[in-house]
Amino acid sequence: MQLTLWTYEGPPHIGAMRIATSMDDVHLVLHAPQGDTYADLLFTMIERRKKRPPVTYTTFQSRDLGGDTAQLVKDTIQEAYDRFQPKTLLVGESCTAELIQDQPGSLAKGMGITVPVVPLELPAYSRKENWGASETLYHLTRKLLSPMATATGSAQSPTPEGRRPRANLLGPSALGFRCRDDVIEITRLLQSVGVDINVVAPEGATPDDFVRIPDADFNVCLYPEVAATTCKWLERTFKQPFTKTVPIGVGATRDFLQEISSIAGVDVAHALAPSESQLPWYSRSIDSTYLTGKRVFIFGDATHAVAAARIAQDELGFTIAGLGTYSREFARDIRAAAERYGVTPLITDEYLEVEAAIAEVQPELVLGTQMERHIAKRLGIACAVISTPIHVEDCPARYAPQMGYEGANVIFDTWVHPLMMGLEEHLLAMFRDDFEFNDTAVASHLGPAERPAETPAAADADAPLRWAEDAERELSKIPFFVRGKARRNTESFAAERGIHTVTIDTLYDAKAHFGR
Amino acid sequence: MNALTQPSELPAARGCGDLPVLRERGQREVFCGLTGIVWLHRRMQDAFFLVVGSRTCAHLLQSAAGVMIFAEPRFATAILQERDLAGMADCNEELDRVVTQLLDRRPDIKTLFLVGSCPSEVIKLDLAKSAERLSRQYRGRVRVLNYSGSGIETTFTEGEDTCLKSLVPEMPALPAGQRSLLIVGTIADVIEDQFSRLFGALGIDQVQFLPPRRTDELPPVGDGTHFLLAQPFLNETARALMARGAHHLAAPYPLGAEGTLEWFRSAANAWEVPENTFAETLRAPMARAEQALERYRAQLAGKRISFLPDSQLEIPIARFLHRECGMELVEVGVPYLDQQFMGPELDLLPRTVRLSEGQHVDKQLDRVREDRPDLTVCGLGLANPLEAEGLRSKWAIELVFSPIHGFDQAADLAELFCRPLIRQEKLAV
Numbered sequence: 006m007q008l009t010l011w012t013y014e015g016p017p018h019i020g021a022m023r024i025a026t027s028m029d030d031v032h033l034v035l036h037a038p039q040g041d042t043y044a045d046l047l048f049t050m051i052e053r054r055k056k057r058p059p060v061t062y063t064t065f066q067s068r069d070l071g072g073d074t075a076q077l078v079k080d081t082i083q084e085a086y087d088r089f090q091p092k093t094l095l096v097g098e099s100c101t102a103e104l105i106q107d108q109p110g111s112l113a114k115g116m117g118i119t120v121p122v123v124p125l126e127l128p129a130y131s132r133k134e135n136w137g138a139s140e141t142l143y144h145l146t147r148k149l150l151s152p153m154a155t156a157t158g159s160a161q162s163p164t165p166e167g168r169r170p171r172a173n174l175l176g177p178s179a180l181g182f183r184c185r186d187d188v189i190e191i192t193r194l195l196q197s198v199g200v201d202i203n204v205v206a207p208e209g210a211t212p213d214d215f216v217r218i219p220d221a222d223f224n225v226c227l228y229p230e231v232a233a234t235t236c237k238w239l240e241r242t243f244k245q246p247f248t249k250t251v252p253i254g255v256g257a258t259r260d261f262l263q264e265i266s267s268i269a270g271v272d273v274a275h276a277l278a279p280s281e282s283q284l285p286w287y288s289r290s291i292d293s294t295y296l297t298g299k300r301v302f303i304f305g306d307a308t309h310a311v312a313a314a315r316i317a318q319d320e321l322g323f324t325i326a327g328l329g330t331y332s333r334e335f336a337r338d339i340r341a342a343a344e345r346y347g348v349t350p351l352i353t354d355e356y357l358e359v360e361a362a363i364a365e366v367q368p369e370l371v372l373g374t375q376m377e378r379h380i381a382k383r384l385g386i387a388c389a390v391i392s393t394p395i396h397v398e399d400c401p402a403r404y405a406p407q408m409g410y411e412g413a414n415v416i417f418d419t420w421v422h423p424l425m426m427g428l429e430e431h432l433l434a435m436f437r438d439d440f441e442f443n444d445t446a447v448a449s450h451l452g453p454a455e456r457p458a459e460t461p462a463a464a465d466a467d468a469p470l471r472w473a474e475d476a477e478r479e480l481s482k483i484p485f486f487v488r489g490k491a492r493r494n495t496e497s498f499a500a501e502r503g504i505h506t507v508t509i510d511t512l513y514d515a516k517a518h519f520g521r
Numbered sequence: 522m523n524a525l526t527q528p529s530e531l532p533a534a535r536g537c538g539d540l541p542v543l544r545e546r547g548q549r550e551v552f553c554g555l556t557g558i559v560w561l562h563r564r565m566q567d568a569f570f571l572v573v574g575s576r577t578c579a580h581l582l583q584s585a586a587g588v589m590i591f592a593e594p595r596f597a598t599a600i601l602q603e604r605d606l607a608g609m610a611d612c613n614e615e616l617d618r619v620v621t622q623l624l625d626r627r628p629d630i631k632t633l634f635l636v637g638s639c640p641s642e643v644i645k646l647d648l649a650k651s652a653e654r655l656s657r658q659y660r661g662r663v664r665v666l667n668y669s670g671s672g673i674e675t676t677f678t679e680g681e682d683t684c685l686k687s688l689v690p691e692m693p694a695l696p697a698g699q700r701s702l703l704i705v706g707t708i709a710d711v712i713e714d715q716f717s718r719l720f721g722a723l724g725i726d727q728v729q730f731l732p733p734r735r736t737d738e739l740p741p742v743g744d745g746t747h748f749l750l751a752q753p754f755l756n757e758t759a760r761a762l763m764a765r766g767a768h769h770l771a772a773p774y775p776l777g778a779e780g781t782l783e784w785f786r787s788a789a790n791a792w793e794v795p796e797n798t799f800a801e802t803l804r805a806p807m808a809r810a811e812q813a814l815e816r817y818r819a820q821l822a823g824k825r826i827s828f829l830p831d832s833q834l835e836i837p838i839a840r841f842l843h844r845e846c847g848m849e850l851v852e853v854g855v856p857y858l859d860q861q862f863m864g865p866e867l868d869l870l871p872r873t874v875r876l877s878e879g880q881h882v883d884k885q886l887d888r889v890r891e892d893r894p895d896l897t898v899c900g901l902g903l904a905n906p907l908e909a910e911g912l913r914s915k916w917a918i919e920l921v922f923s924p925i926h927g928f929d930q931a932a933d934l935a936e937l938f939c940r941p942l943i944r945q946e947k948l949a950v
Contacts, residue, residue, distance in 0.1 A: 006573075006599040006600060006601060006602065006605055006610075006612075006615040006616065006618070006619050007599070007600045007602060008597055008598075008599055008600075008619045008622055008623060009576075009579050009597060009598045009599075009600050010594060010597050011579070011583050012576060012579045012580055012583065012598075014576075015576065015577070015580040016575065016576040016577045016580060018577075019580065038553070038639040038671070038672040038673045039549050039551065039553060039672035039673065039676065040551070040552055040553025040554075040555070040556075040581065040639070040671075040672025040676075041553075041577060041581075041672065042548070042549070042550045042551065042900075042902060043552055043553075043556075043581045043584055043585060043902070044580075044584075044902075045550070045901075045902030045903075046584065046900070046901035046902040047584060048902075049901065049902050049903070049904065049905040049906060050901050050902075050904075050905065053905055054905065054906075055905060055906060055909035056906055056909070057902065057903065057906045061548055061883075062548050063548075064547075064548050064549045064672075065673065066672070066673050066674075067642070067673040067674055070643070070673065081548075084547075088883060099577055100575035100576070100577045100639070100640050101575070101577075101639035101640050101643055101672075101673070104606070104640060104643045104644060105643060128603075129575055129576065129577065130575065130601060130602050130603045130605075130606055131602065131603045133576065
């Protein structure tokens with residue numbers, strides 16, 4: 006058993022729902038107890054989807070358990086099939102149904118349904134949401150394309166003369182992070198270098214669209230958490246290469262274009278520094294000097310966390326103070342990135358561990374998920390959301406991609422906005438006693454909210470260490486966003502040297518010792 | 522003001538024998554009983570709720586709670602994993618380990634509820650035994666109780682029923698010869714205070730509430746206890762209280778001015794409060810409620826409304842909207858119908874209403890599309906899709922999470938239904 010307060014990912018059947026909800030002409034039948042229909046609200050409330058997810062649940066109760074639940078499954082499948090007339094039927098089960106072992110997938114296969122039926126294995130006690138999404142997309146693709154794999158002999162012919170190369174965009178899905186806008190942005194980007202879009206899947210696709218996937222020359226793996234497994238299978242089966250770079254950030258977008266150039270043989274030189282890319286100049290402009298070395302803690306799914314780290318370090322001049330993910334399947338990518346930035350990777354899906362890590366590091370900015378937004382709020386640290394899990398405010402009405410050049414512009418604004426502006430920060434540090442403009446106030450453009458009271462260092466309780474009154478006063482003059490760190494550094498400095506009373510001198514000695 | 526001196530005119534027939542009920546089975550678009558934890562953990566400030574379940578349970582709780590993490594919540598999930606199911610780990614030992622971990626973190630917890638879920642019940646994990654064992658282990662420090670919040674056993678608010686029922690055996694005995702009035706069901710603190718003041722003014726001063734704000738202050742129960750249900754979903758708790766000698770005061774539920782008045786009257790009759798005292802005490806709040814309702818009645822009168830099954834509040838609220846606001850009831854759906862505790866409400870429904878029990882959500886939505894009511898009360902999963910079809914909706918969950926009981930909230934309750942209609946008139950995009 007695992008003690009869990011909050012979870013970053015839902016169970017794997019939520020992943021299956023994300024694929025089904027992304028698509029048209031597909032229906033998912035879930036063998037699941039009463040109550041599991043709560044998942045519908047994730048789509049209709051968080052994403053404000055206008056249609057109910059195309060999911061029918063058996064919603065069994067205990068009185069059904071005494072009877073024939075297998076018959077309930079079959080009746081539900083038949084009724085859903087008759088009512089919704091899907092072109093492909095997905096059949097799966099949630100955690101409780103897995104225990105009663107009705108095997109809904111096998112039951113469905115024996116029912117003489119004339120459209121493709123895709124049985125889904127969704128092991129709820131060992132796997133999670135992203136895995137479920139990835140497996141569902143993979144099995145759906147296999148089911149729909151396997152007949153063609155044998156027919157074409159798995160040979161991908163080179164792009165015919167006179168035709169522009171074609172790509173599929175794979176991975177955008179319901180409840181992903183900014184997928185709607187990323188697809189628009191990447192479509193524009195590819196078209197600008199002479200590549201046409203063949204199929205976007207699963208978002209907005211039908212089973213008929215899936216059948217056209219092999220018509221493309223290559224695949225763009227937009228969200229590896231969802232699409233990597235499928236892209237690998239397509240590469241093996243149809244000799245379709247796929248992109249490995251996720252184009253989030255200016256540098257990654259350029260690398261992505263180079264990758265497109267080598268895969269599709271198109272000229273991308275003109276697209277490497279377009280005029281609409283503002284981030285490079287904004288970051289070099291003098292006002293951004295104050296961003297230098299801001300300590301940032303990054304946590305999210307692996308794709309967005311790795312991309313964020315590169316942008317933070319190379320494109321905004323921040324310092325990476327922590328990097329982690331809840332995507333265990335992609336832990337290797339995070340470990341490699343963490344090594345590059347000289348931090349210890351945090352691979353965990355335990356919210357409390359992440360909270361402890363952030364409290365320990367005391368960053369000036371947290372880039373995380375909806376969960377980290379709350380942690381940061383509680384700790385009084387600025388925060389921007391970069392990854393799922395998300396809340397309704399992370400699905401903005403405006404165009405706000407993360408990918409491509411416009412995505413980088415959006416990221417610049419989103420990450421810099423919560424931070425104190427340069428001169429404001431200096432004035433706060435100089436004049437600490439202004440009654441309206443002091444360190445309990447947040448950045449003035451963020452409104453009149455107050456910061457939470459600073460928690461006294463835990464060491465106070467039992468350690469023999471105490472702070473002289475004037476040293477405590479001096480500490481309060483240090484800007485709030487580094488004060489916690491200054492306190493801890495000073496205390497560990499004092500402890501190492503056997504100092505029992507922290508004086509003003511100890512404070513400045515420690516400052517000299519540690520640097521900023 | 523006639524209502525103050527004589528009870529509402531009740532139709533001759535008791536029960537809903539003459540009211541046909543459409544009973545349906547199919548997909549039920551409702552929460553499971555675990556959802557009750559979202560408000561129960563706020564009400565009982567020294568209690569902690571540990572769901573023994575799956576990742577789905579944890580995901581449901583944070584989705585239902587809107588992922589609102591402003592403070593460390595007093596609930597968590599012990600997520601069953603493959604090794605627990607495969608028998609590689611002993612579930613009891615694992616549970617003991619998790620509980621120790623939890624209580625070390627939260628030494629302030631006085632009552633720990635082990636909450637059963639669909640998976641824990643299907644694998645027949647005996648949480649009653651675990652609660653007994655852990656109670657012995659933590660004797661004097663933490664009381665460990667258990668109840669089921671599973672979807673296979675409970676529907677949404679029914680989780681509060683099973684939770685409160687687990688508290689009944691823990692309630693101390695009311696000494697013989699003493700009388701007390703017990704109000705059963707979680708209501709907002711502000712309403713509890715209003716009710717206490719009014720009961721006091723009626724001369725009923727031994728008034729207690731279940732659940733209490735702190736679990737170490739459980740109210741006593743015994744032969745001298747009369748209880749009123751403040752919520753229409755506490756049937757099993759009521760039966761458990763009756764088994765301990767308490768007497769149920771049958772009444773409509775305290776929603777709307779009329780329902781609240783009849784609810785108070787039921788207690789006043791049991792306490793033999795003089796007619797004059799009753800009328801004088803409730804005159805002012807009753808008048809205030811009616812005056813406040815006036816504004817909304819104009820907007821709601823004649824509008825047609827359908828309820829999809831959700832919280833069990835459907836029938837009392839439909840009764841209020843019909844009798845006090847003049848709305849036309851098209852369909853009133855409830856997850857389940859308990860004639861014993863819904864009887865006084867059913868008597869007040871118009872005979873023309875289509876009453877449905879259980880759910881087949883697709884068929885029910887077909888009826889909504891055909892009926893085209895002005896307002897449909899439904900769960901969060903259905904609201905936006907209905908809006909997108911041009912059908913105005915009202916989130917049912919708001920009715921559970923808002924202070925709507927009592928005289929001074931009658932207009933607030935009406936306002937919740939006005940808002941979507943006003944919004945429809947305002948918007949020009």
